[in-house]
Amino acid sequence: MEIKYCGANCFVITSKKVRLVFDDNLSEVGLKTVTKNGDIVIYGALHKEPVAETLLIIDQPGEYEVSNVSVNGIATRSAMDEAEKTSATMYKLIIDGIQVAVVGHIYPELNDSQLEALGTVDVLLIPVGGNGYTLDPIGAQKIIKKIAPKLVIPSHYADNAIKYEVPQKTLEEALKDLELEPRGSVAELKLKASDLLNEDTQLTIIERQ
Numbered sequence: 001m002e003i004k005y006c007g008a009n010c011f012v013i014t015s016k017k018v019r020l021v022f023d024d025n026l027s028e029v030g031l032k033t034v035t036k037n038g039d040i041v042i043y044g045a046l047h048k049e050p051v052a053e054t055l056l057i058i059d060q061p062g063e064y065e066v067s068n069v070s071v072n073g074i075a076t077r078s079a080m081d082e083a084e085k086t087s088a089t090m091y092k093l094i095i096d097g098i099q100v101a102v103v104g105h106i107y108p109e110l111n112d113s114q115l116e117a118l119g120t121v122d123v124l125l126i127p128v129g130g131n132g133y134t135l136d137p138i139g140a141q142k143i144i145k146k147i148a149p150k151l152v153i154p155s156h157y158a159d160n161a162i163k164y165e166v167p168q169k170t171l172e173e174a175l176k177d178l179e180l181e182p183r184g185s186v187a188e189l190k191l192k193a194s195d196l197l198n199e200d201t202q203l204t205i206i207e208r209q
Contacts, residue, residue, distance in 0.1 A: 001013065001014070001015050001095055001096040001098050001190070001191050001192075002014045002015075002188055002189065002190050002191075003123070003125075003153065003188065003189045003191070003206060004188045004189075004206065004209050005153070005155060005206035005207065005208055005209065006024070006026060006031070006034045006208065006209055007026060007029070007031050007159060007161070007162050007208045008023065008025060008026060008029050008031070008155070008156055008162060008164075009022070009023040009025075009044070009104055009105065009127050009134070009155050009156045010022060010023050010024050010025070010026055010034065010155075011023075011102065011125055011153075011155070012034060013093075013095065013100065015068075015069070015095050015096050017067045017068055017069075018040060018066070018067035018068070018069055018095075019036070019038070019039050019040070020039070020040045020041075020042060020069065020093070020095075021034060021035050021039050021040070021041050021042065022042050022043075022044075022091075022102050022104075022125070023042070023043055023044055023047075023102075023104060024041065024050065025043075025047055025048070027048070028048070029162045029163050029164060029165075030161065030162060030163040031161065031162060033050065033051070033052075034209075035050040035051075035052045035054065036052050037052045037053045037054070038052075038053070038054070038055050039052065039054050039055060040054065040055050040056045040058070040066060040067070040069075041054045041056070041057045041058070042057075042058045042059070042071070042091060042102070043057070043058070043059040043089075044059075044088055044089050044090060044091070044102070044103075044104030044105060044106075045059075045078060045087065045088050045089070045104065045105060046087075047059065055067075058071060058073060058091075059089065060073060060089060061073040061074055061075040061089050068095075069093055069094070069095045070093060070094040070095075071091060071092075071093045072091065072092045072093070072117060073089045073090075073091050074089065074090050074091070074092065074114055074117045074118065075088075075089060076088050076089065076090050076103075076106045076107070076110070076114055077106065077107040077109070078105055078106060078107060079105045079106060079107055079132065079133060079134050079135060080105075080132065080133070081107060088104060088105060088106050089104070090102065090103040090104055090106055090114075090118075091104075092117065092118050092119065092121070096191075096192070096193070097193040098122050098123060098191060098192075098193050098196065099119070099120055099121055099122045099123070100121070100122065100123045100124075100125065101118055101121040101123070101124050101125070101147065101149065102125045103124070103125070103126050103127075103135075103143060104127065104134075105127060105133065105134040105135070105156075106135065106143075107139075108135055108138075108139030108140070108142045108143055109142075110143065110146060115146060115147070118147060121147050121148075121149040121150075122149060122150045122151065122193075122196045123149060123150065123151045123152075123153065123191070123196070124143075124144065124147055124149035124151070124152050124153070125153050125155060126140050126143065126144070126152060126153070126154060126155065127140070127154070127155050127156030127157075128140045128154045128155070128156065128157055128169065128171075128174035128178065129156040129157045129158065129164070129168030129169050129174070130168065130169050130174075131166050131167055131168060131169070132166065133164075133165065133166040133168070134156050134168075135156075136169065136174075136177075137169065137173070137174040137175075137176070137177030137178050138177055140154070140174075140178060141177065141178050141179065144178070144180075144201060148201060149201055150196040150197075150198055150201065150202065151191075151196060151198075151201070151202050151203070151204060152178075152180060152201060152202070152203045152204075153189070153203070153204055153205070153206055154171065154174060154175075154178070154203070154205065156168060157169055157170060157171045157174055158170045158171070159208060161208075171205070175203075178203065180201065180202070180203040181203070182203050182204065182205050183202050183203065183204055184204060184205070185204070185205040185206075185207060186204065186205070186206055186207065187206075187207050187209070188206065188209070189204060189206050
């Protein structure tokens, strides 16, 4: 499995059989779309339809199985929702034997049923930019502690190339409050299940492509 970070909350996860694109709203923040024909495209909230001929678009809670990838969409409160509303969807997927959670722009309180639906998580992709638009580092830290993943990958932080609707914290600011020391920075992350045998939660930075 390979993970690339494309800016904002957009990740591309690939295996030998499939390419999944998460939250490709890049054209709305001044970057180019990364979605290609044949991709499985997954959104955590409202979005524009991609121009590519995608294999499948997932943007609602539910269970999906495609190209040997299991995807479970879990309804949750968004960062800007009022109490009791659940306009966002976070996702748990199993790909190449690795369990990945993509939480997106959610409110930093997960109930027992949501945590049960997520279950064991090896890799957590989580925004940290804050300022009311998405999780801030303190909210992200709450979720990290509840989920206890093996590996954390931060997203949606300040970037000079991105025109965010709401200013975001820098990665340096976020890391101070996350209380996790990065184990390194990579252009793209290649993982096997055997790479995730650590007992403590670790953090890796993937450089924007």
